[in-house]
Amino acid sequence: MEVRPLDDAELADRARRGDEEAYAELVQRHADLAFRTAWAICGSAAEAEEAAQDGFLAAYRALPRFRPGAPVRPWLLRIVANAARNRRRSAGRRDQAGLRLADSLRTADAVPSPERMAEAAEERAALLRAIATLDVGGRDVVSCRYFLQLSVAETAAVLGCREGTVKSRLARSLARLRAALEAEGAIVSEEGAP
Amino acid sequence: MSMTDADLEQRLRNLGAELEVPPTPPLAAAVRARMHDAPDPRARRLLPPPWWRRRIAVAAMVATIALLLVLAIPPARTTVAHWLGLRGVEIVPVQTLPPIPSRSPRPSPSAPGDQLGLGALVPLDQVPARAGFTPVVPAALGVPDAVWVRDNGGGVVTLVYLPRPGLPASGPTGVGLLVTELRAAIDTRVMGKFVDPSTPLLPVTVAGGNGFWIGGDVHAVGYQLPGGSEVIDNLRLAGPTLLFERGELTVRIEGLANQQAALGMAATLR
Numbered sequence: 001m002e003v004r005p006l007d008d009a010e011l012a013d014r015a016r017r018g019d020e021e022a023y024a025e026l027v028q029r030h031a032d033l034a035f036r037t038a039w040a041i042c043g044s045a046a047e048a049e050e051a052a053q054d055g056f057l058a059a060y061r062a063l064p065r066f067r068p069g070a071p072v073r074p075w076l077l078r079i080v081a082n083a084a085r086n087r088r089r090s091a092g093r094r095d096q097a098g099l100r101l102a103d104s105l106r107t108a109d110a111v112p113s114p115e116r117m118a119e120a121a122e123e124r125a126a127l128l129r130a131i132a133t134l135d136v137g138g139r140d141v142v143s144c145r146y147f148l149q150l151s152v153a154e155t156a157a158v159l160g161c162r163e164g165t166v167k168s169r170l171a172r173s174l175a176r177l178r179a180a181l182e183a184e185g186a187i188v189s190e191e192g193a194p
Numbered sequence: 195m196s197m198t199d200a201d202l203e204q205r206l207r208n209l210g211a212e213l214e215v216p217p218t219p220p221l222a223a224a225v226r227a228r229m230h231d232a233p234d235p236r237a238r239r240l241l242p243p244p245w246w247r248r249r250i251a252v253a254a255m256v257a258t259i260a261l262l263l264v265l266a267i268p269p270a271r272t273t274v275a276h277w278l279g280l281r282g283v284e285i286v287p288v289q290t291l292p293p294i295p296s297r298s299p300r301p302s303p304s305a306p307g308d309q310l311g312l313g314a315l316v317p318l319d320q321v322p323a324r325a326g327f328t329p330v331v332p333a334a335l336g337v338p339d340a341v342w343v344r345d346n347g348g349g350v351v352t353l354v355y356l357p358r359p360g361l362p363a364s365g366p367t368g369v370g371l372l373v374t375e376l377r378a379a380i381d382t383r384v385m386g387k388f389v390d391p392s393t394p395l396l397p398v399t400v401a402g403g404n405g406f407w408i409g410g411d412v413h414a415v416g417y418q419l420p421g422g423s424e425v426i427d428n429l430r431l432a433g434p435t436l437l438f439e440r441g442e443l444t445v446r447i448e449g450l451a452n453q454q455a456a457l458g459m460a461a462t463l464r
């Protein structure tokens with residue numbers, strides 16, 4: 001017998017009627033993305049954990065007022081993002097959102113030469129430095145779109161702004177990143193790329 | 195060397211994959227454990243405005259812009275009240291009528307109009323003392339079968355006439371005719387009327403006073419409580435209505451099926 005897993009809307013509906021198990025399942029399902037969202041905004045794992053917990057609890061208490069049938073994921077992410085921004089604000093930090101490159105960069109299937117790897121690492125480090133020059137709004141929108149891979153609509157929902165604002169902020173941020181990279185002379189051709 | 199946006203976007207996505215993201219902590223268990231804690235007062239600030247409030251906010255914004263547009267044109271300024279209604283009465287266009295609370299019929303009606311929530315039954319000669327003004331009466335019909343006065347931050351007087359030859363019972367009210375009169379400042383709302391797109395709303399003039407003919411089968415009408423409250427009290431369905439200003443009074447005549455008959459009745463008010 002095939003058992004179909006409940007979709008988000010069904011879980012939210014059960015949770016609204018007092019099913020705590022259903023809400024825990026909803027949290028489990030979106031924990032990774034919520035935590036990464038909070039982390040991209042706060043920049044610290046400890047604060048991101050607190051923010052994600054606060055956000056999920058606030059959403060749980062707001063369930064009775066949640067419009068039935070509305071998409072659940074963007075709503076949850078938005079509340080978590082609000083919690084994360086509150087923490088960022090109260091910490092008074094406007095600096096780099098703590099994005100760091102992993103120590104061990106993933107290696108491609110075909111192991112590239114050590115020179116190529118070093119080059120790629122430098123390229124990414126330069127991109128990270130360029131991102132650090134963006135304003136907070138630009139960094140949030142770049143984080144949502146490219147690091148969390150949210151759609152434009154979801155990014156708008158998470159950041160609580162209009163899709164048009166997301167698009168214009170993205171365009172501005174990309175132009176700014178390109179200018180920063182060019183100033184560093186860090187734009188190199190992707191030699192050997194297919 | 196130039197780089198396209200697509201290149202840059204791909205590099206950003208690649209970078210995302212290379213970021214040192216801390217492992218996700220066990221959130222579900224932690225949230226589960228805190229579900230029964232007292233709500234954190236800060237939590238409210240985290241929430242997006244509820245969907246119904248957003249919808250109201252948008253509607254309010256549209257209404258405000260419409261009003262500002264009207265106010266921005268000085269000659270139109272004096273007609274603002276007539277745009278939105280008349281003194282003491284606001285006409286609200288809606289897509290669908292608000293839900294009408296059901297009313298259980300009283301076992302023994304005390305007087306005509308008893309079911310309509312019109313206030314207290316008052317003998318005609320005592321109305322001026324209770325309402326603060328002397329109501330006008332349609333000469334063609336004479337003394338009303340019942341007179342009600344409702345205190346709504348000012349007296350609202352309703353004359354009730356039972357059905358009679360030439361004046362059939364009106365569907366929504368069950369009586370022949372209702373004449374409601376109130377005295378209100380230009381910026382106060384005593385009554386609210388809701389009209390949906392199926393309801394004709396025609397500006398008319400009654401003896402030089404501005405007015406509206408609200409046609410169609412039904413619209414909704416209720417009292418707006420004093421103090422700027424948005425609460426509509428005693429909302430009910432109403433049949434075709436003539437609404438107009440007469441001197442310092444705002445008068446509504448409900449129960450005549452066509453505009454000409456209503457205008458004729460209005461002309462006999464003394």
